[in-house]
Amino acid sequence: xxxxxxxxxxxxxxxxxxxxxxxxxxxxxxxxxxxxxxxxxxxxxxxxxxxxxxxxxxxxxxxxxxxxxxxxxxxxxxxxxxxxxxxxxxxxxxxxxxxxxxxxxxxxxxxxxxxxxxxxxxxxxxxxxxxxxxxxxxxxxxxxxxxxxxxxxxxxxxxxxxxxxxxxxxxxxxxxxxxxxxxxxxxxxxxxxxxxxxxxxxxxxxxxxxxxxxxxxxxxxxxxxxxxxxxxxxxxxxxxxxxxxxxxxxxxxxxxxxxxxxxxxxxxxxxxxxxxxxxxxxxxxxxxxxxxxxxxxxxxxxxxxxxxxxxxxxxxxxxxxxxxxxxxx
Amino acid sequence: xxxxxxxxxxxxxxxxxxxxxxxxxxxxxxxxxxxxxxxxxxxxxxxxxxxxxxxxxxxxxxxxxxxxxxxxxxxxxxxxxxxxxxxxxxxxxxxxxxxxxxxxxxxxxxxxxxxxxxxxxxxxxxxxxxxxxxxxxxxxxxxxxxxxxxxxxxxxxxxxxxxxxxxxxxxxxxxxxxxxxxxxxxxxxxxxxxxxxxxxxxxxxxxxxxxxxxxxxxxxxxxxxxxxxxxxxxxxxxxxxxxxxxxxxxxxxxxxxxxxxxxxxxxxxxxxxxxxxxxxxxxxxxxxxxxxxxxxxxxxxxxxxxxxxxxxxxxxxxxxxxxxxxxxxxxxxxxxxxxxx
Numbered sequence: 001x002x003x004x005x006x007x008x009x010x011x012x013x014x015x016x017x018x019x020x021x022x023x024x025x026x027x028x029x030x031x032x033x034x035x036x037x038x039x040x041x042x043x044x045x046x047x048x049x050x051x052x053x054x055x056x057x058x059x060x061x062x063x064x065x066x067x068x069x070x071x072x073x074x075x076x077x078x079x080x081x082x083x084x085x086x087x088x089x090x091x092x093x094x095x096x097x098x099x100x101x102x103x104x105x106x107x108x109x110x111x112x113x114x115x116x117x118x119x120x121x122x123x124x125x126x127x128x129x130x131x132x133x134x135x136x137x138x139x140x141x142x143x144x145x146x147x148x149x150x151x152x153x154x155x156x157x158x159x160x161x162x163x164x165x166x167x168x169x170x171x172x173x174x175x176x177x178x179x180x181x182x183x184x185x186x187x188x189x190x191x192x193x194x195x196x197x198x199x200x201x202x203x204x205x206x207x208x209x210x211x212x213x214x215x216x217x218x219x220x221x222x223x224x225x226x227x228x229x230x231x232x233x234x235x236x237x238x239x240x241x242x243x244x245x246x247x248x249x250x251x252x253x254x255x256x257x258x259x260x261x262x263x264x265x266x267x268x269x270x271x272x273x274x275x276x277x278x279x280x281x282x283x284x285x286x287x288x289x290x291x292x293x294x295x296x297x298x299x300x301x302x303x304x305x306x307x308x309x310x311x312x313x314x315x316x317x318x319x320x321x322x323x324x325x326x327x328x329x
Numbered sequence: 330x331x332x333x334x335x336x337x338x339x340x341x342x343x344x345x346x347x348x349x350x351x352x353x354x355x356x357x358x359x360x361x362x363x364x365x366x367x368x369x370x371x372x373x374x375x376x377x378x379x380x381x382x383x384x385x386x387x388x389x390x391x392x393x394x395x396x397x398x399x400x401x402x403x404x405x406x407x408x409x410x411x412x413x414x415x416x417x418x419x420x421x422x423x424x425x426x427x428x429x430x431x432x433x434x435x436x437x438x439x440x441x442x443x444x445x446x447x448x449x450x451x452x453x454x455x456x457x458x459x460x461x462x463x464x465x466x467x468x469x470x471x472x473x474x475x476x477x478x479x480x481x482x483x484x485x486x487x488x489x490x491x492x493x494x495x496x497x498x499x500x501x502x503x504x505x506x507x508x509x510x511x512x513x514x515x516x517x518x519x520x521x522x523x524x525x526x527x528x529x530x531x532x533x534x535x536x537x538x539x540x541x542x543x544x545x546x547x548x549x550x551x552x553x554x555x556x557x558x559x560x561x562x563x564x565x566x567x568x569x570x571x572x573x574x575x576x577x578x579x580x581x582x583x584x585x586x587x588x589x590x591x592x593x594x595x596x597x598x599x600x601x602x603x604x605x606x607x608x609x610x611x612x613x614x615x616x617x618x619x620x621x622x623x624x625x626x627x628x629x630x631x632x633x634x635x636x637x638x639x640x641x642x643x644x645x646x647x648x649x650x651x652x653x654x655x656x657x658x659x660x661x662x663x664x665x666x667x668x669x670x
Contacts (some may be wrong), residue, residue, distance in 0.1 A: 001556065022553070029578060030552035128370065131395065135372045135566070135592060150577050161579055235544055237569040237594055241370040242538045287534065287549035293520045317458060322638060 004271040006312035007257055011278045014304065018281060022045060022288040028163035030288070032152070034280055039168035040230050042276040044247060045254035046172075046179050047223025049272045050216040052255050053183075055111035055195045055264025056105065058217065060097070060119030061224040061251050065244030067123040068094060068228030070281075073136040073238070083145065094225025095121070095218055100215030115305030120248070127240045137237040149233025167305050172273070175223065180269040252278055257308045278308065332528055337498055361417040362391040364405055365616060365622045368422040370396040370570075373590060373612050375566060376663055377446075380616025388624045388636045401425035405432055413438055418625050419442015420458070422446035426493060435592065441626045445619045446610075448492055455626060456633075457642040458618050460610050461656035466563075469589060469608045472529075473506055474560050476585040476605035480527025483559025484550045486571060488538045488564040489520060498563050498589065531557075540566045547574035554649035557584055559605075565590035568607065572598055591647070591659060599652040608649035609655070613662045614642045627668035 018025045044061055051058045068090050075086040097119065104115045138146060148171075150154045152164025183189035195202035203209045227247075232238050257275030260267035282304055286297045363383045367374040378394050380665060382512075385392035395411075397403035401424040409432075411419060418441035425427055427451040433452035436442050441455065448457040473483060483506065490496045500515055507525030509515070517523050519533040536542035543562075547570060550557060560575075562568035568588035575581045581603045588595045588607035598604030618640060625633050633640070647655050 024552040024555075030549070033545070033548045033552070040541075133370045133372065133375055137569070137594060139593065139597065165404055171554055231541060234573075235570065236573050237540060237566060237592070239372070239540060239566055242540060242566075245539060283545065284549060284552075287546060290520075290554050294532075295519065 001169055004259060004268055004274060006315040007259060007271055007274050007278065009315075010304065010311055011274050011281070011309045014278060014281055016162070017036050018031070018098065018285040018289070021133065022285070024288050025284070028158070030151075030284070032163050032166060034277070034284055035169050036166040036234070037280045038245050038273070038277045039166060039172040040227060041247075041250060041254065041280065042172045042232065042273050043168075043175050043223050043230065045251040045276045046226035046269055047220040047227070048248070048251040049255040049260050049267050049269065050179070050183075050192065050260070051112070051220045051251070052260040052262060053192055053263070053267045054213050054216045055196050055199070055262060056100070056213065056216065057116065057262070058119075058224075059113065059248050060101070060115040060123060061124035061220070061248035062246055063120045063127075063226075064094065064221055064243035065228035065231055065247055066223035066238075067127045068225045069232040069243050070127050070136040070238050070240045072129055072229055072232055073138050074131055076142060077136070077138060079100060083142075090194075091222075094228075097225075098218035098221030100216035101221065105217065105221055106210035106213050106307070110260050111315045124240065124244075129241045133240055135237055135239050136232070146233050146236070149230050155281070165301070168234070169231070171226070175226075176273055179219075182268075183269060188212065188215070193265055193267075198265075202245060210282060250279060253305055257305055257312075259312055275308070336415060340541050354368065358389045358390060359638075361622055361624070361627050362393065362415075363418045363420070363627075364393045364411050364416045365445075366395045366397065366404065366411070366419060366421040366617055368397075368404065368424045371399060371565065372592070376659070377612040377616035379662055379664060380613040380618075381620055382616075384617045384620035384624075390620070390624055392620055399435070401429055405429070408432060408515065412436060416440055418442070418623035420445045420623060423449040423452075426452075441623055441624070443619060443622055445615050446612075456622060456635075456638045456640055458615060458622065458642060460642055460644045461513075463501045463511070464499035465589075465608050465610070466498035467500065467505040467511070468501075468644055468646055469561065469563070469587060470502040470505025472587045472608070472648075473502065473561060473585075476587055477528070477559045480529075482529045482531055482554055483561060484531045484554070484557060484561045484589075485533040486537055486543060486546055486560060486562045486564075486567045488534060488536050488567070490533065495563060499533055502561055502563070506530060532535060536567075538564075540570050543567050543570035545588060547571045548578070551575075551578050551584075559585040559587060560651065561587045561589075563589045565592045568592060568598065568604060569594035572603060575603075591635045591655075596647070596652055596656050599647065599649055608644050608647060609647055610644050611642050613659075618642060620666075 011261055040052050048058050048061060070327060072086060072090050075081040075089060101115050104110045105112050146169055152160055154164050155161040191207045191212050195207060195212055199209055254275040255272050258271030259277060271322040286292050286294055358581055374396055381392050395407050397407040404424045419436060420443045422445050428450045430449060433454060434450050436455035443456050443458060444454045444457045458548055485499055485502060487495045487499055497513055503517055503523050506528045507523055523530045529629060533633055534546040536546055539604050543566060560571045562571050568586055569592050575584055586604045588604050591609045595604055595607050599606060622633050
C-alpha cells in the first residue's frame with residue numbers, strides 16, 4: 001500500500017481543489033464521464049504497465065488502437081464480415097502483434113524502443129492504407145455491440161439518466177483485478193517483477209525470462225486492442241490519421257505516475273488506475289475551471305506528472321530511510 | 330580525409346545527376362504532369378482526389394496526388410521531392426502560410442504554382458482557388474441564428490485555431506452572431522466569452538485533432554453549462570463527436586448542433602433532425618478546378634485567372650431541405666454509388 005501513497009495524495013489534492021474551483025465538477029454527469037474516460041485509458045495503461053515492469057517500453061499502443069479501432073467498423077460495415085468473425089480477427093491480430101513484438105525483442109534481441117517504434121509507424125500506415133484514409137464508424141448500426149462502449153448500469157435509487165456506471169468501468173475493474181492477482185498472487189507475476197529488477201539474475205535462477213517478456217508484450221497489445229475497440233464503440237467515428245495519436249504517451253505517463261519505474265521491476269495496478277484517473281481529472285479541470293486558460297493544458301499536465309513522480313520518490317525515500325533506521329536499532 | 334573527398338565527389342555526382350534531370354520533366358507518356366498536394370490526410374481530401382482524377386482524364390494530363398503527414402515539415406519534403414522529380418505544375422493547400430513563403434517562392438520559380446483551400450497570399454503563387462473561410466464562418470453563424478432564434482449560450486469546437494481555416498471560420502461565426510461588421514483579421518482570444526445580440530459565445534474548445542478529446546470537450550461543456558443552447562463544430566469530426574456526447578447524455582434535440590463539412594454522420598444527423606445544418610466546401614471542385622487552371626496556365630492561357638487572383642468556390646449551406654440531393658451527388662462523386670444508378 002505504501003507504494004501508492006504519493007500518487008493517492010496528489011490525486012486527492014487535485015480532486016478536492018477541482019471540486020472547490022468548479023461547481024460543475026461533482027455533478028453526476030461529470031463524474032460519470034470521468035469514470036468512462038478513466039476506464040478507457042486505464043485499460044491501455046495497465047497493459048503498458050506490464051511491459052514497463054519488465055523494463056521494456058511499448059510505443060505502438062496508439063497505433064494499435066488506430067488499427068483495431070478503425071479495423072473493427074471497417075470489417076463490420078465496409079466488408080460486412082459477420083460479428084463473431086470480426087471479433088475473432090481483431091483479437092487474433094492484437095495477440096499476434098504482441099507476440100511478434102515479444103519474439104523480436106527476446107529472440108532477435110532487438111531493443112523494445114526500436115521494435116515498437118516501427119510498430120507505431122506501421123500499424124497506422126497500414127490502417128490508413130486499407131481504409132483509404134476514410135473516416136470509419138458504425139453509423140446507426142450495431143447498437144447492441146456499442147452498448148459495451150456507451151452502455152450504463154443503473155445504481156439502485158438513482159435514475160439512469162442522472163447517473164449510471166459506464167459499462168467499460170466493469171471491464172476496467174475486471175482487467176485490474178485479474179492483473180493484480182496475476183502480478184501479486186501468482187508465481188508468474190513474481191517472475192515478471194524479478195526479471196524487471198535484474199533479468200540476468202532472474203534467468204540464472206531458472207526463470208524462462210524470454211517467455212515472460214513475450215507474455216508482457218502480448219498483454220500490452222491485447223489491452224491496446226481492447227482499448228481500440230472501446231474507443232471506437234464509445235466515439236463511433238474514427239479518422240485513421242488521428243485516432244489514438246500519442247495515447248501511448250498518456251498510457252506510459254499514467255503507468256509512471258502510478259509507481260511503475262521505467263527501470264523495471266516496480267509497479268502496482270491500483271497505482272496505474274489512480275494515475276490514469278489523475279490525468280483525466282486534470283484535463284477535465286482545465287475545461288471546467290474558467291480562469292485556467294485551456295491552451296496551457298499540457299503545461300499543467302506535465303507539471304502535475306512531475307510533481308506526482310517527485311512526491312512518489314520522496315515518500316519512497318522517507319520510508320526507506322525509516323526502515324534503515326529501524327534495522328540499525 | 331581521402332574517404333571524405335571520395336564521398337563528397339560521389340555526392341556531387343548524385344546531386345548533379347538529379348539536377349540534370351531537371352524540372353519540367355515530362356511524364357512517361359509525354360503528357361504534362363501536375364501534382365496536387367494537401368495539407369494533411371483527411372476524408373475531405375479523398376473527395377478532392379476524385380476531382381483531380383476526373384480533371385486528369387478530361388484534359389488528358391497525368392496527375393499525382395499527395396497527402397503529407399507532419400504538417401509544414403512533411404509538406405515541405407513532399408514539395409521538394411516533386412521539384413526534384415520535375416512536374417509541370419503544383420496545386421497546394423498550404424499548411425503554414427506565414428512560414429512557408431520561402432519554399433513556395435522557390436517552387437514558383439521552377440514550375441507553375443497555385444494554392445488551393447488554404448492560401449499563402451504573400452507568396453508568388455499565381456492564383457488561389459478556394460473558399461473564403463471567414464465568409465463561410467459567417468454563413469455558419471447564420472445557421473446558429475436560425476437554430477437559436479431567441480439567442481442563448483453557444484460553444485465553439487474546433488481542432489485548432491492556429492490553422493488559418495479554423496481561425497477564420499471561428500471568427501466568422503462569432504462576428505455574425507454578435508452582429509459585427511466583416512473584418513477577417515479580427516481575433517477574439519479563445520478563452521474569452523463574447524456577448525451580443527442575445528447570444529453568449531462561451532468560448533472555443535480545441536482538441537488538436539483528437540476526436541476522443543473533441544467528445545470529452547463537448548461532455549465537459551455539458552457539465553459546466555447545462556443550459557447550453559447550441560454547439561458549433563467547425564472541423565469535420567467535431568459535429569459527430571458532439572452528436573455522440575449529446576446522445577449519450579440524452580440531450581439530442583435539446584441542444585442544437587450546427588456543423589461544418591460533410592461527414593456522413595453529420596449528414597445523417599441533418600436528415601434525422603438532430604443537426605440543424607452544415608456548411609460544406611466543395612473539395613471535389615477544388616481538385617477539378619486546380620487541374621483545369623494548371624492545364625490552362627501550362628498552355629500560357631491566363632484567361633481563367635481573375636484580377637484579384639482568387640477563384641471563389643463558394644461554400645454551401647446544407648439543411649434538411651437539400652441534404653438528400655447533396656448527399657446523393659456526393660456519393661456519385663466519391664464513387665460510393667455509380668453514376669446513373
